[in-house]
Amino acid sequence: xxxxNDKEQKLRELEKRYKLFYEYAPIPYQSLDEKxxxxxxxxxxxxxxxxxxxxxxxxxxxxxxxxKSRELLNSRFSHFKEVGVIQxxxxxxxxxxxxxxxxxxxxxxxxxxxxxxxxxxxxxxxxTERKSIExxxxxxxxxxxxxxxxxxxxxxxxxxxxxxxxxxxxxxxWYSHSMPILGxxxxxxxxxxxxxxxxxxxxxxxxxxxxxxxxxxxxGPKQKITGWLDLYSFPLLDERDGQIIGVIEYVRxxxxxxxxxxxxxxxxxxxxxxxxxxxxxxxxxRISDGKFIECNEIFAKLFGYxxxxxxxxxxxxxxxxxxxNQRNEILDAIRKNKEVRDSEILVTxxxxxxxxxxxxxxxxxxxxxxxxxxxxxxxxxxxxxELKESEVQYKKAYDKADFYxxxxxxxxxxxxxxxxxxxxxIDLWKEESELPDNxxxxxxxxxxxxxxxxxxxxxxxxLSEIEEGDRLVKSVDVINVIxxxxxxxxxxxxxxxxxxxxxxxxxxxxxxxxxLLIDAFENILINGALHNESDVIRIWVKVSEVYKDNEKFVxxxxxxxxxxxxxxRKKAIFERNxxxxxxxxxxxxxLSLVKTIINSYDGQVWVDNRVMGDYKKGxxxxxxxxxx
Amino acid sequence: MVVDDDRTMLKLYKILLxxxxxxxxxxxxxxxxxxxxxxxxxxxPKVIIMDYRMPVMNGLExxxxxxxxxxxxxxxxxxxxxxxxELSISKGATAFISKPFKIQELIHLINKAxxx
Numbered sequence: 072x073x074x075x076n077d078k079e080q081k082l083r084e085l086e087k088r089y090k091l092f093y094e095y096a097p098i099p100y101q102s103l104d105e106k107x108x109x110x111x112x113x114x115x116x117x118x119x120x121x122x123x124x125x126x127x128x129x130x131x132x133x134x135x136x137x138x139k140s141r142e143l144l145n146s147r148f149s150h151f152k153e154v155g156v157i158q159x160x161x162x163x164x165x166x167x168x169x170x171x172x173x174x175x176x177x178x179x180x181x182x183x184x185x186x187x188x189x190x191x192x193x194x195x196x197x198x199t200e201r202k203s204i205e206x207x208x209x210x211x212x213x214x215x216x217x218x219x220x221x222x223x224x225x226x227x228x229x230x231x232x233x234x235x236x237x238x239x240x241x242x243x244x245w246y247s248h249s250m251p252i253l254g255x256x257x258x259x260x261x262x263x264x265x266x267x268x269x270x271x272x273x274x275x276x277x278x279x280x281x282x283x284x285x286x287x288x289x290x291g292p293k294q295k296i297t298g299w300l301d302l303y304s305f306p307l308l309d310e311r312d313g314q315i316i317g318v319i320e321y322v323r324x325x326x327x328x329x330x331x332x333x334x335x336x337x338x339x340x341x342x343x344x345x346x347x348x349x350x351x352x353x354x355x356x357r358i359s360d361g362k363f364i365e366c367n368e369i370f371a372k373l374f375g376y377x378x379x380x381x382x383x384x385x386x387x388x389x390x391x392x393x394x395x396n397q398r399n400e401i402l403d404a405i406r407k408n409k410e411v412r413d414s415e416i417l418v419t420x421x422x423x424x425x426x427x428x429x430x431x432x433x434x435x436x437x438x439x440x441x442x443x444x445x446x447x448x449x450x451x452x453x454x455x456x457e458l459k460e461s462e463v464q465y466k467k468a469y470d471k472a473d474f475y476x477x478x479x480x481x482x483x484x485x486x487x488x489x490x491x492x493x494x495x496x497i498d499l500w501k502e503e504s505e506l507p508d509n510x511x512x513x514x515x516x517x518x519x520x521x522x523x524x525x526x527x528x529x530x531x532x533x534l535s536e537i538e539e540g541d542r543l544v545k546s547v548d549v550i551n552v553i554x555x556x557x558x559x560x561x562x563x564x565x566x567x568x569x570x571x572x573x574x575x576x577x578x579x580x581x582x583x584x585x586x587l588l589i590d591a592f593e594n595i596l597i598n599g600a601l602h603n604e605s606d607v608i609r610i611w612v613k614v615s616e617v618y619k620d621n622e623k624f625v626x627x628x629x630x631x632x633x634x635x636x637x638x639x640r641k642k643a644i645f646e647r648n649x650x651x652x653x654x655x656x657x658x659x660x661x662l663s664l665v666k667t668i669i670n671s672y673d674g675q676v677w678v679d680n681r682v683m684g685d686y687k688k689g690x691x692x693x694x695x696x697x698x699x
Numbered sequence: 700m701v702v703d704d705d706r707t708m709l710k711l712y713k714i715l716l717x718x719x720x721x722x723x724x725x726x727x728x729x730x731x732x733x734x735x736x737x738x739x740x741x742x743x744p745k746v747i748i749m750d751y752r753m754p755v756m757n758g759l760e761x762x763x764x765x766x767x768x769x770x771x772x773x774x775x776x777x778x779x780x781x782x783x784x785e786l787s788i789s790k791g792a793t794a795f796i797s798k799p800f801k802i803q804e805l806i807h808l809i810n811k812a813x814x815x
Binding site: 481484485487488489490492493495499509512516519522588597602604634637639640643 | 705706707708710711714715727729731751754755779780798799800801802
């Protein structure tokens, strides 16, 4: 039997051990009195909070809690006292350094022999990290759940036997006709088959352990294909041993894309067909250097190439514009109006042959590209040119006909009118013997008009000849031609008294002339005789050498004492032909013929007054002919 | 007044009009001259014989200017171009005579115009 002292000794040792355990225990400990004030704490407690024991003994435990926890403390402590035990009661404490921590408090109430509260013994553990991990895990789970439910692609999780163990709402929506889905075989739900599909990426993933992909049909009721799906299958591994335990199917509806791709393919085929079979040349070229990037066969053939490849290899647009500025003009026009339509351009083929093209084009500066279509309009342009030439010829023929009609209507009519009036007057006077002079005058007028008519006919013929053929230019002795023309005119005007004098300086050199020169001189002489009311027609011909513009000329001047030519008519009298003004009146076409002949020999002709300032004193016709 | 660009015709007019009556006659070779002389005359001519095709100013233009001065001026239009008949009358000519004309017809038209 142990004696009392031994027992006491054992109790003291036990108390000492407990005290040591209490003092050095790694778990924070505190004892509280009835007012929740700290009676004692161990070293672990002090280390945890960062205080010295003197700072905490007697302080209310609530002083070390955040407000929210402090508010809970009193009611919880009352309950603690009643039940005597608490476990894992959560508080948020504030350490001396201000850091917050979350703790779980365990405690037991110590009572005296009579069952009255003595003190509360409490241990706590820091669960801050655990709480944090829990929160993170909770957030992560919620996040994954949100992803799983909100993702707009289908997700289906299968086990190794292809049983569906989980799907997201999208899969339920797509396969609502096969609900319930879970627990069924994937091929039953998704394809209404009774065995796995021949091509199945999930089976492949299960067998290989590697992700697999394929495009599979999306089926509605009765296996009807309603679209197409991208199916990505990922093996699902056991976290513990890495063994394949199933497969995650990620499914994306690509029906719209497949349709669009199909439409694009169809469209490409159509456009390719159009491009290759179009009856117009189609091309792409680079803006920067005019190199062709693409074209159809028609385009290549337009430029004389057998194949488009040949053209693309060697033909450069910039090198083939007949008018080099035309390409820049086209580019400017496209920049201004975004496109050009039916612009006509002239380029050359491979062999240099010109070709007219009607061009419609637009361009993308960003892509340095011109897209264009061309049509060969060479035949049309040629036809247009021929038509234009034909119109010119027609107009010329029309003008000629009109001119001769005008000559008939005016000049011939005047001649006939004069003859007619003269004869009527002779008739009127035939009984009046006392008027012989008047009768003589009338006869003279008739002769004169006949001469005028003859000149007109001759001039029409000459004018026509000049217009129709080339004239031979040769060296001509101008004095001989003048003498011949004088002789001819004198013979034609035998009924009038005419004096024609020729004056020349030194030896006159030959001139550039021809067979028609005599007609030019005759017309000037006839004009001087016809339009002359003097009793004696006087004409002075002067021939001399002159220099003009550093060139030697022979100058022939025909002065007359005729009625003269008013200033307003001096230019017009040379211009009467089928191209110009015909309202010169009265003087026929003789002087126009003169000008035509002289100009054809590179000569010049004009008219001045014989006496300066008085046209009524007669005219002086001046002809300059180049020395031969 | 007589205006014609053909001097032979003017000579013939001069001869044949000498026998028409006791009138003085002036002769011109283009429309511009006759208009300018018309403007100068205080006593306007009884009648004007007007050719159509003339240089500087044609008969229609000359007639228009003269009628703008005195719309009652008697103008006998004489032309080989018969298409001018309707046009000249519509523009105010008193009468039209086609070339070549009969002298008696011209004299008749002159007398008629003077009497009107």
